[in-house]
Amino acid sequence: MRSFAILAVAIMSAAPALAGPQEDFADLTERYWEFVLEDNPTLASSLAIEGHDDKLYDYSIEAMDRRAAMSARFLSELRQIPDSGLDEETRISKAILERSLSEAVEANEFGQRLMLFTNRSGWHQAIAGLGRNLKFDDVEDYENYLKRLAAYPAQNDTAIAVSRKAVEGGYTLPCVAMVDFEQSISGVIPEDASESRLYEPFRGEAPDMIDAATWRDLQQRALKLIDGRLRLAYGEHARWYRDEYAPYCSTEVGVSAQPGGAEYYDFRIRQMTTTELSADEIHQIGLEEVARIRSEMEKVAAEAGFESREAFIEDLRTNPKYYAETPEALMQYVAREAKKIDGMMPTLFGHLARLPYGIREIPAEIAPGTTTAYYNPGSPENGIAGTYYVNTSKLDQRPLWEVPALTVHEGVPGHHHQIAIQQELDMPAWRKNGTFFTAFVEGWGLYSERLGIEMGLYDTPAKDMGRLSYEMWRAARLVVDTGLHSKNWSKQQAVDFMTENTALSEANIDAEVNRYISWPGQALAYKIGELKIRELRGRARDELGEDFDLREFHDVVLGQGSVPLDVLEMQVMNWVAAKKSGD
Structure with a gap:
């Protein structure tokens, strides 16, 4: 697995000069996706891509700046690739990637980047639900999950440190929105740790591929970890929220009241x-x-x-x-x-x-x-x-x-x-x-x-x-x-x-x-x-008349995955034009 330093050097030294714009774009996106997976290890695991299975996301300010810098480098390289040398599908992909990279760079410029949770989500809930999104095919999968649980206290410390910076900068959530938030922290590990979602992968009898003795050992280690180090980490999180965050929550409900909020x-x-x-x-x-x-x-x-x-x-x-x-x-x-x-x-x-x-x-x-x-x-x-x-x-x-x-x-x-x-x-x-x-x-x-x-x-x-x-x-x-x-x-x-x-x-x-x-x-x-999709359905129906097929329209809307609304409009109207021309 490459380190971030090695990957950064590779990206900085890369330039769109392979065989042509199509090939340059393919090379750039391959390197971009490699970076995304290394930076988002649980995403990689959810896609059964190995090499990241014992790691957690890095919430540190240094990691935020690193991501923004990498996005800026990719963006600069992307903008050197001429649209004229790309086919239509690749031009669409280029526009989508450019939007995503531009937003990643811009987002890092706001102090609100320090706000790592909402009233309904946060790092404490992300780890609690992680086991439901992973495969458990062999002992190694369970061992990797235990390594991730063991890494959580350090992740928790990092996230709290960033959140302290948010409090210092005036980037706190409004008090009126945070009722019962502390329970979302303290409730993750109940008195009986085996009832926690964190322990869910270890419930029940031993899977067929694991012998009974190994399974008992995994269960005991998981319980010890959850009932020990993780309970302490969740306790510290709850204490921090109660003593250091809640007293300084915002009395203004609008984000525009924060520095740079408008x-x-x-x-x-x-x-x-x-x-x-x-x-x-x-x-x-x-x-x-x-x-x-x-x-x-x-x-x-x-x-x-x-x-x-x-x-x-x-x-x-x-x-x-x-x-x-x-x-x-x-x-x-x-x-x-x-x-x-x-x-x-x-x-x-x-x-x-x-x-x-x-x-x-x-x-x-x-x-x-x-x-x-x-x-x-x-x-x-x-x-x-x-x-x-x-x-x-x-x-x-x-x-x-x-x-x-x-x-x-x-x-x-x-x-x-x-x-x-x-x-x-x-x-x-x-x-x-x-x-x-x-x-x-x-x-x-x-x-x-x-x-x-x-x-x-x-x-x-x-x-x-x-x-x-x-x-x-x-x-x-x-x-x-x-x-x-x-x-x-x-x-x-x-x-x-x-x-x-x-x-x-x-x-x-x-x-x-x-x-x-x-x-x-x-x-x-x-x-x-929704208004845009309804508008496009109406326009397609009006232009195609009896040739309008609702099932086909729906397949076209979903056929390129998640796209910006201007791209969606282009793909629907291209379909309409093709239908009218008989293609």
Whole structure:
């Protein structure tokens, strides 16, 4: 395995002077991907690429600067390769890589780079869930996992040191968004360490490839490590957060109140939406979408026999018939909905993903303060399915009428289908496994909720209102996120706007607003991306008329993996032109 120093020398000395632009680009991306894998060892392991299996991510400031410097070198070399010598597909790949590298360089210029966690995630949760994303085929795999656990205290120390710098610089998360965050740290290792997610790979009987004595030894060493050094590390993390971070959390909710915050928010808008839209423009788009969706909600409420939208929403929020009484009942309802959707997929897609997905409950230590569901990609290389995680805490805040929209978004045809298809595409590894544009990925997820109409999923007024409420939720994000971070809104203003316009429960609204506060700009991607996909579908249908094929359109949208929205528009309109010319 190369060291970073050797790799850096190789990159600096490289120049695009092989056999031509195509070959130069291929050589550059090979070296770039090698750097990405060495810098992201758990990503490499998730792809079954060996040589990094006992290492963890480096959170140090030195590593941040090294990554930015390497990205700048790659960027300089990339810009020396002329587009004129590249085929169309390679030109697209070059534009995608240039955007990614430019953003990596720019991101490192902001003091917000020191903020290593949000109210729902951090290094302590990354290691806790690591075992579910790795293969365990032999003793060496378990030994490497133990080495990673042993390396965690040092990683924790590094991350805390960086976070101390964040506190000193005024880069802290707002107090109002951090309720129960300490529990997400202290809850990782319960009193019985064998119940921790960290120990999950060692539960049960010995695998066939490991003898009983070796298995017992692995189990004992894992328990000793988790109950000893890791418990101490998590304890120190919790103490640091309680004593050194929480007292200095920000009283201002908007990132614009931080040093350089306004400029940082402008960057986040560009990064998350892949557009040049301003905060004001996005705010206005949100207000217009809220007004349109509100009108549709009023029609559904009238059809359901209610005097007003508000009366129907109150019934949806409070009527016990809409809520599961046990976590198992909720999970069974989700599972049934997921299988119903599976059977409809061939009507909307010509290319179906081979990798399946499963459902799990969100881990108990983070469930009360996190969102209603999320998706975790699988790994075809490691034989790991994708996972749709469902929040089973606060059951009186998890209505069944939202399950259809939630499931098409997180499972299929949403995140699982899109990401699993990308994992199968015949394209360079760095694009297949290393590119993620939030506007595309989350825009597709929201667009998938609309496909539920064509699937017939919203077959009751309650479910249809659930679908509209979810769309309203994403439209309201455009207003709320920009309100919080560019218009000096308070958290209460954001909560009031969400309460007034969506049918989300009180707990969901509070968790969501906390998320927008601690993760600026990310929530803008959903609606901006979905509007672009809907726009392109309409344009393609209008231009092709009877020749428009919805299954083919969907395959085209997903056929190049995650791309910026301008690239998506180009690939769809190229498909339209080819269809019209008969190619």
